[in-house]
Amino acid sequence: MAVRTLTINEKLVSAPEGATILQAARENGIDIPTLCQLDGLSTVGACRLCLVEVGPSGRLQAACVTQVAEEMVVRTETPKLREYRKMIIELLLTERNHVCAVCVANHHCELQDLAVKLGVDHVRFEYLHPHLAVDVSHELFGIDHNRCVLCTRCVRICDEIEGVHTWDVSGRGTNARIISDLNQPWGESPTCTSCGKCVQACPTGAIFRQGSTVAEMEKDRQRLRFLLTAREKREWLV
Amino acid sequence: MDLHELNDIAADQRAAQKPCVIRCCMAAGCQSAGSVAVLKALQQAVTEAGKQNTVEVRSVGCLRLCCQGPLVQTDPDQRMFQKVRPEQAPSLVSTLDGRTTDAEPCDPNAPFFALQANVVLVNSGRIDPEQIEHYIAADGYAALARALTEMTPQDVVEAVTRSGLRGRGGAGYPTGVKWSLVARSKGDRKYVVCNADEGDPGAFMNRSVLESDPHSVLEGMAIAGYAVGASQGYIYIRGEYPLATQRLQTAIRQAGRLRLLGTHILNTAFDFRIDIRIGAGAFVCGEETALMASIMGERGTPRPRPPYPAESGLWGCPTLINNVETFANIPQIIRRGPEWFASIGTPKSTGTKVFALTGKVRNTGLVEVPLGTPLRVLVEDIGGGSPSGKIKAVQTGGPSGGCVPAHLLDTPVDYESLAAVGSIMGSGGLIVMDEANNMVDVARFFMGFCMDESCGKCIPCRAGTVQLHRLLTRILDRKATRRDLAVLEQLCGMVKETSLCGLGQTAPNPVLSTLRHFRHEYEALLRDE
Ligand SMILES: Cc1cc2nc3c(=O)[nH]c(=O)nc-3n(C[C@H](O)[C@H](O)[C@H](O)COP(=O)(O)O)c2cc1C
Ligand code: SF4
Ligand code: SF4
Ligand code: FES
Numbered sequence: 001m002a003v004r005t006l007t008i009n010e011k012l013v014s015a016p017e018g019a020t021i022l023q024a025a026r027e028n029g030i031d032i033p034t035l036c037q038l039d040g041l042s043t044v045g046a047c048r049l050c051l052v053e054v055g056p057s058g059r060l061q062a063a064c065v066t067q068v069a070e071e072m073v074v075r076t077e078t079p080k081l082r083e084y085r086k087m088i089i090e091l092l093l094t095e096r097n098h099v100c101a102v103c104v105a106n107h108h109c110e111l112q113d114l115a116v117k118l119g120v121d122h123v124r125f126e127y128l129h130p131h132l133a134v135d136v137s138h139e140l141f142g143i144d145h146n147r148c149v150l151c152t153r154c155v156r157i158c159d160e161i162e163g164v165h166t167w168d169v170s171g172r173g174t175n176a177r178i179i180s181d182l183n184q185p186w187g188e189s190p191t192c193t194s195c196g197k198c199v200q201a202c203p204t205g206a207i208f209r210q211g212s213t214v215a216e217m218e219k220d221r222q223r224l225r226f227l228l229t230a231r232e233k234r235e236w237l238v
Numbered sequence: 239m240d241l242h243e244l245n246d247i248a249a250d251q252r253a254a255q256k257p258c259v260i261r262c263c264m265a266a267g268c269q270s271a272g273s274v275a276v277l278k279a280l281q282q283a284v285t286e287a288g289k290q291n292t293v294e295v296r297s298v299g300c301l302r303l304c305c306q307g308p309l310v311q312t313d314p315d316q317r318m319f320q321k322v323r324p325e326q327a328p329s330l331v332s333t334l335d336g337r338t339t340d341a342e343p344c345d346p347n348a349p350f351f352a353l354q355a356n357v358v359l360v361n362s363g364r365i366d367p368e369q370i371e372h373y374i375a376a377d378g379y380a381a382l383a384r385a386l387t388e389m390t391p392q393d394v395v396e397a398v399t400r401s402g403l404r405g406r407g408g409a410g411y412p413t414g415v416k417w418s419l420v421a422r423s424k425g426d427r428k429y430v431v432c433n434a435d436e437g438d439p440g441a442f443m444n445r446s447v448l449e450s451d452p453h454s455v456l457e458g459m460a461i462a463g464y465a466v467g468a469s470q471g472y473i474y475i476r477g478e479y480p481l482a483t484q485r486l487q488t489a490i491r492q493a494g495r496l497r498l499l500g501t502h503i504l505n506t507a508f509d510f511r512i513d514i515r516i517g518a519g520a521f522v523c524g525e526e527t528a529l530m531a532s533i534m535g536e537r538g539t540p541r542p543r544p545p546y547p548a549e550s551g552l553w554g555c556p557t558l559i560n561n562v563e564t565f566a567n568i569p570q571i572i573r574r575g576p577e578w579f580a581s582i583g584t585p586k587s588t589g590t591k592v593f594a595l596t597g598k599v600r601n602t603g604l605v606e607v608p609l610g611t612p613l614r615v616l617v618e619d620i621g622g623g624s625p626s627g628k629i630k631a632v633q634t635g636g637p638s639g640g641c642v643p644a645h646l647l648d649t650p651v652d653y654e655s656l657a658a659v660g661s662i663m664g665s666g667g668l669i670v671m672d673e674a675n676n677m678v679d680v681a682r683f684f685m686g687f688c689m690d691e692s693c694g695k696c697i698p699c700r701a702g703t704v705q706l707h708r709l710l711t712r713i714l715d716r717k718a719t720r721r722d723l724a725v726l727e728q729l730c731g732m733v734k735e736t737s738l739c740g741l742g743q744t745a746p747n748p749v750l751s752t753l754r755h756f757r758h759e760y761e762a763l764l765r766d767e
Binding site: 044045046047048051060062065066083084087088091092094095124125126128149150168169171172173174175176 | 520522537541542689690691692693694695696697698700701702703704705708725728729732735736737738
């Protein structure tokens with residue numbers, strides 16, 4: 001396979017043709033923040049946290065969907081990117097009701113981790129405090145729309161890995177909501193196999209196992225890694 | 239159908255032409271002003287006067303001065319009447335015998351008409367859009383015939399390239415370059431898509447073209463299909479355009495019957511089918527990747543590019559997507575030659591552009607001018623200026639565009655000049671504003687539109703437009719401080735640079751352009767910290 005050589009943060013790196021900037025960076029120990037991207041799922045380029053500056057003009061491009069090119073020059077940490085990433089997290093924190101202190105995912109939440117890592121110590125926008133539902137009609141799991149960041153990882157894992165497509169998105173803009181089947185209670189879903197993959201894929205406390213209380217909802221991403229290895233390499237080990 | 243038969247239809251139609259024609263506008267604007275009753279009354283008046291053999295009452299497309307509808311035009315004496323009422327029909331018909339009428343005259347030599355160009359709208363208001371013979375008699379489908387019988391697909395692409403035509407959907411991408419990309423893309427199946435989702439507030443250019451001259455768009459698409467190697471076309475039209483949709487359906491049926499669409503078009507090996515897909519009321523479905531997702535039956539949300547549609551569009555196949563007006567220009571470029579087209583307009587912005595002139599201006603309606611025409615000519619001469627006397631700004635480009643202040647009205651309307659003053663050409667919406675318009679309020683209006691129309695896929699646009707709208711509301715409520723204004727500017731920059739698609743990337747433009755030219759209006763509303 002052809003190899004492409006590029007520069008990421010002044011460092012010369014190589015990556016196979018067709019690889020994304022994100023893959024090339026990770027291969028070389030360079031960390032780029034991500035939220036909607038999850039190994040093994042299709043990429044959607046939706047959260048915009050992985051934006052990097054490309055080329056002399058410094059155009060912003062999403063690392064998770066942009067393929068490497070010969071002599072590409074990439075910067076992953078600039079004052080502008082840091083500022084924009086912070087703003088993205090602030091926008092998420094104000095959009096719904098992320099009350100970590102009473103959240104099942106406290107300490108095990110990718111949104112919280114990102115906020116800490118990116119240095120979000122205050123929020124400059126108005127909190128929107130929307131009224132949102134919690135659906136606990138499923139016998140094992142629940143979905144709390146107050147914590148959803150609309151990354152669609154649940155939608156994609158259910159469709160692409162479990163092959164069911166119970167989840168999808170309804171509505172648009174800030175009124176967009178994750179729905180099960182034809183917008184019916186999760187417990188009444190005729191398609192859900194109760195496999196729990198969405199529970200593991202969800203980055204926040206939005207989809208949780210019932211019976212977990214504050215800070216108890218640990219996600220087992222290893223299980224997704226196991227599935228991925230099994231699919232790609234036909235090896236049934238973690 | 240072959241070339242001779244096509245010529246026969248044109249000749250028959252011309253021969254059957256009655257000496258007098260009374261044209262009554264039946265586009266959506268005049269219909270809403272009551273032109274259906276006027277048309278009926280005119281037909282009845284002609285019958286009652288016993289003139290059926292010499293006078294044709296024709297239902298036509300847009301006669302352009304929409305604000306004065308219903309509009310009626312008579313030939314051969316070239317008179318026009320406005321705000322016509324059904325009871326005026328008998329006296330109006332009697333003017334053909336030199337008698338007088340109490341119908342309100344409208345001067346066809348007034349600047350509104352005299353300063354306009356006639357390329358895209360050449361048949362608009364002239365032919366009956368529901369009669370393919372009318373279009374054929376006006377040299378319709380001659381360009382397709384020429385392309386299929388005298389030109390190779392490469393020749394067609396070459397001609398479009400030489401014409402200098404740029405996409406009329408907003409971004410102004412060179413059409414010839416796009417066509418050659420699709421033509422060169424490898425694939426057994428390719429598609430041609432016409433973007434008729436026109437959703438900018440106040441815009442009705444594409445609707446008027448489809449209602450007035452649907453065959454020009456079909457012919458343009460068929461020529462495109464031949465040039466790029468596609469045999470299937472789709473027209474994606476917004477659900478709010480029932481009349482345009484119905485006329486397109488009629489036109490497709492008629493063209494199919496005459497074998498100007500379908501298989502073995504004009505007795506050649508070229509096959510091309512066109513189907514209509516109707517949108518369900520989402521502005522974002524005008525964005526090309528969202529539009530294609532919608533055609534494929536998926537949720538209409540944009541996806542990152544590359545890959546561009548030219549490489550991977552509908553069902554992963556190379557797809558050519560152009561705007562209605564872009565396609566409507568094609569037949570004439572082929573028929574009259576790329577050099578003729580390139581001689582209109584400016585060297586970098588060739589041809590004409592259709593605008594929907596609205597707002598605080600005397601003459602609102604459909605306007606076509608050569609590119610490079612100063613904005614001042616458009617709003618002061620053609621538009622007749624503002625009734626209140628003083629124009630404050632002109633908004634171009636809709637929710638993605640900006641406001642050009644009065645002191646820059648001499649800016650020529652072309653892609654580069656509008657960008658230089660912080661606005662864009664856009665698809666052709668032109669809204670005139672006077673002193674009564676507060677520019678912060680204008681900016682908030684467009685931000686509210688983008689907020690409602692954001693698809694919600696990416697965070698900066700979904701949540702950023704909500705916060706921008708809140709900040710603008712705070713300013714208008716006189717609750718904002720200098721710090722809020724700084725946050726507004728920061729967030730504008732962020733949403734512009736980080737959003738996934740054009741909707742989010744351009745949503746801050748109305749704010750940025752009003753901040754650039756009317757900053758004092760923002761500052762006057764701030765309170766002390
Ligand atoms: C939010 C959004 C809405 C759009 N709406 C339209 C539209 O209604 N009609 C249109 O022709 N292009 C629209 N476009 C531009 C299309 O994506 C595309 O560039 C265009 O159809 C290409 O045609 P052209 O090259 O002939 O201009 C829109 C773009 C965006 C980002
Ligand atoms: S429920 Fe969880 S995984 Fe699904 S979109 Fe919301 S945050 Fe993402
Ligand atoms: S910019 Fe707005 S409309 Fe475009 S993908 Fe993002 S949320 Fe959707
Ligand atoms: S990780 Fe790339 S956009 Fe979300």
